[in-house]
Amino acid sequence: xxxxxxxxxxxxxxxxxxAAINFHEWIGNGWAILFSHPKDFTPVCTTELGYMxxxxxxxxxxxxxxxxLSVDRVSSHGKWAADIxxxxxxxxxxxxIGDPELKIAKLYDMLPADAGNTSEGPHCGE
Numbered sequence: 001x002x003x004x005x006x007x008x009x010x011x012x013x014x015x016x017x018x019a020a021i022n023f024h025e026w027i028g029n030g031w032a033i034l035f036s037h038p039k040d041f042t043p044v045c046t047t048e049l050g051y052m053x054x055x056x057x058x059x060x061x062x063x064x065x066x067x068x069l070s071v072d073r074v075s076s077h078g079k080w081a082a083d084i085x086x087x088x089x090x091x092x093x094x095x096x097i098g099d100p101e102l103k104i105a106k107l108y109d110m111l112p113a114d115a116g117n118t119s120e121g122p123h124c125g126e
Contacts, residue, residue: 010107011024012107014097014098014099014104015098016067016096016098017078017092017095017096017098018095026095030063030064031062031063031065033064033066034067035052035066035068036068036105037049037068038071040070040072040076040079041076041080046083046088047088049084049088050087050088051090052066052068052092053084053090053091054090065094067094067096068095068096069097069105070098071105073100074096074098075098076098080096081096100118102117102118
């Protein structure tokens with residue numbers, strides 16, 4: 001799958017750190033940035049999510065929501081959010097999607113076809 005300018009991003013339903021969502025309904029009439037990171041508690045990803053937390057108000061002023069995605073479980077995201085706040089000085093107040101069955105990552109063509117059906121193992125960002 002490839003996306004081009006003016007293409008509609010694929011829709012999905014998912015569990016997040018805030019609630020279950022349907023992506024297109026969650027976006028509503030504004031804009032959204034869906035960004036991914038390979039695994040929770042990785043150093044570069046921690047700084048990136050902290051940076052996005054710092055910028056969240058700027059995006060909101062422009063009617064743009066942000067949402068993160070990784071193949072880790074939502075319960076892991078909650079623990080990681082505390083680590084991000086402590087190490088980066090900014091609290092994550094946007095939802096983080098859990099995708100342990102790789103459904104969304106595969107929908108968006110983020111993983112090789114042979115990645116399997118679970119986030120367990122070295123094929124997902126380790």
